Amino acid sequence: MICHVHIGDTLEKEAMPGIVDSIEKEFGRPRRPDATGLYVISNHTGANASLAFWKDVIKNGAAFANPELFPWTLANSACGYIARHFGITGPNYTFTCPPENQEHINEVLKQAAEDQERLGLEDTLIIIID
Amino acid sequence: MNNSIVITGIGVVSPLGIGMDMLWNNLLAGKTSLKHFADLEAAGYRNTHACRVQDFEAPPVHRGTYMALDATKQAIAQSRIQLPENTGVFLGSTLGESMAYEMAAEGAAIDPGQYNTFSIAKAIAGAYRLTGPVQALSTACTAGNYAVGMAMHALQRGDISVAIAGGAEPFSRIAMVGFSRSRAMASDACKPFDAQRSGMILGEGAAIFILERMNDAVQRGATPLAKVYALGLSCDAYHPTSPHPDGRGLSRAMMAALQQAGISKDEVDWVNIHGSGTKVSDTAEALALKSVFTTGMPVLSGSKGAIGHALGAASALELAICAQGIATQTIPPTAGFTVQDTAIGLGCTTAVVQKKIRIAINNASAFGGLNASLVLGSCLS
Numbered sequence A: 001m002i003c004h005v006h007i008g009d010t011l012e013k014e015a016m017p018g019i020v021d022s023i024e025k026e027f028g029r030p031r032r033p034d035a036t037g038l039y040v041i042s043n044h045t046g047a048n049a050s051l052a053f054w055k056d057v058i059k060n061g062a063a064f065a066n067p068e069l070f071p072w073t074l075a076n077s078a079c080g081y082i083a084r085h086f087g088i089t090g091p092n093y094t095f096t097c098p099p100e101n102q103e104h105i106n107e108v109l110k111q112a113a114e115d116q117e118r119l120g121l122e123d124t125l126i127i128i129i130d
Numbered sequence B: 001m002n003n004s005i006v007i008t009g010i011g012v013v014s015p016l017g018i019g020m021d022m023l024w025n026n027l028l029a030g031k032t033s034l035k036h037f038a039d040l041e042a043a044g045y046r047n048t049h050a051c052r053v054q055d056f057e058a059p060p061v062h063r064g065t066y067m068a069l070d071a072t073k074q075a076i077a078q079s080r081i082q083l084p085e086n087t088g089v090f091l092g093s094t095l096g097e098s099m100a101y102e103m104a105a106e107g108a109a110i111d112p113g114q115y116n117t118f119s120i121a122k123a124i125a126g127a128y129r130l131t132g133p134v135q136a137l138s139t140a141c142t143a144g145n146y147a148v149g150m151a152m153h154a155l156q157r158g159d160i161s162v163a164i165a166g167g168a169e170p171f172s173r174i175a176m177v178g179f180s181r182s183r184a185m186a187s188d189a190c191k192p193f194d195a196q197r198s199g200m201i202l203g204e205g206a207a208i209f210i211l212e213r214m215n216d217a218v219q220r221g222a223t224p225l226a227k228v229y230a231l232g233l234s235c236d237a238y239h240p241t242s243p244h245p246d247g248r249g250l251s252r253a254m255m256a257a258l259q260q261a262g263i264s265k266d267e268v269d270w271v272n273i274h275g276s277g278t279k280v281s282d283t284a285e286a287l288a289l290k291s292v293f294t295t296g297m298p299v300l301s302g303s304k305g306a307i308g309h310a311l312g313a314a315s316a317l318e319l320a321i322c323a324q325g326i327a328t329q330t331i332p333p334t335a336g337f338t339v340q341d342t343a344i345g346l347g348c349t350t351a352v353v354q355k356k357i358r359i360a361i362n363n364a365s366a367f368g369g370l371n372a373s374l375v376l377g378s379c380l381s
Helices: A012-027 A047-060 A077-086 A102-119 B020-028 B038-042 B060-079 B098-105 B117-127 B140-157 B173-181 B214-219 B248-261 B279-292 B311-328
Strands: A002-005 A036-042 A092-096 A123-129 B005-014 B088-092 B134-137 B162-169 B205-213 B226-235 B268-272 B299-301 B359-366 B370-377
Touching: A002 A012, A012 A047, A012 A077, A012 A123, A036 A077, A036 A102, A047 B098, A047 B173, A077 A092, A077 A123, A092 A102, A092 B226, A102 A123, A102 B134, A102 B140, A102 B248, B005 B020, B005 B060, B005 B140, B005 B214, B005 B311, B020 B311, B060 B098, B060 B117, B060 B162, B060 B205, B088 B117, B088 B140, B088 B311, B098 B173, B117 B134, B134 B140, B140 B162, B140 B205, B140 B226, B140 B311, B140 B359, B140 B370, B162 B311, B205 B214, B205 B311, B226 B248, B226 B311, B248 B279, B248 B359, B248 B370, B268 B311, B279 B359, B311 B359, B311 B370
Parallel strands: A002 A123, A036 A092, A036 A123, B088 B134, B088 B162, B268 B299, B268 B359
Antiparallel strands: A092 B134, B005 B205, B005 B226, B162 B205, B226 B370, B359 B370
């Protein structure tokens, strides 16, 4: 299943609860989380948190920056959040590319299809975040 | 026809040397690149030790890209390959050019989206006018293993005949502060699996590989250095920053890799551990190793005491060490490991080990619960 979600300028940690809710409402929960592959495609997951974290460092100094922001600076933090929410322990990918780049998305789909066959995955969740 | 996927070229930009030979010789000599940096102290950082690439000139906002391009040039030269136009590029990094985000936050008129992992991958493709697939893997500290694994899959599918794959990560002030504030940094040195370990030391660098099918490599007279057999992936789905304490995720990644490769655990002669030097992560990895290698432990070594933790480039740099080790049938010593932790009950080699290496595993784990184990093999008959 392919899901397209939008976070824009919202901080990743604030956007993710709504995103997993909407995924669950539309697609339900994976039948077998241990046999589910998760593929996130985004050009900017981690970017908003990185900017916010560094602004916080500038404001408060390196020794007093907010540590809660840091894990969200990593581009794969969104994918990790989704995995924890659904308990998905299968392959977990974060691809960086402009979400309008269909050629790139096709490559991701190819990898997902291969994983499904090679690993016997029951569900494949592809999430495009812009 | 032998359709094994092989590495025929390795390029490295590391804190312990630019070029595989320099890195390798320094590793075998037991050297470490760990240094105190006055600029970090002046900026008020609590942790002022790091492993940084010295004498490498690049515009700060393009440092990761320049490192990746330098490593790519080295890999192509060693491989002596004429790249076909449809060569694929598979590049892993955590954030890409961290400096761009720092500058944007400081008010510079810069779009950090133009400096992410994809931008580094695109720069490699652009430098060689390649039209093949370009994939940017942003899977934090596992990204190098992911990139090489995806390149292997594209070659196995027959989508491409040559791949450029690896990882790149410039020194990141965001990561330096972030890991320090997460209390993951060591105050002195990275000591993988050691009883006195207290955390990680940040590094930087790039490692890039040329991958192709064995029969293509042999046909054009290239020297295959190592086979790439399989990539095992898993997610702990447990905690944003901590691994599952019993190491179940990494255990599953190693088992998945061996299963896909059709290789028995008893054939594994060497594991290059993730060995970040943090209490929790090393303990979890040790439990994972014990759960997989129930009938005998392969030789263990770790690299982060010598080159630091280069995040998105870490597993690529360590894969370069694995490939060189397999090609020369030599396992380097583990800088930083001196006293075995009784809670871990596993030791890393502190000496250079020369032995028959048939199969090696390169382990990597990351924030977000990611685990990636890449299985490599010898090309020697």
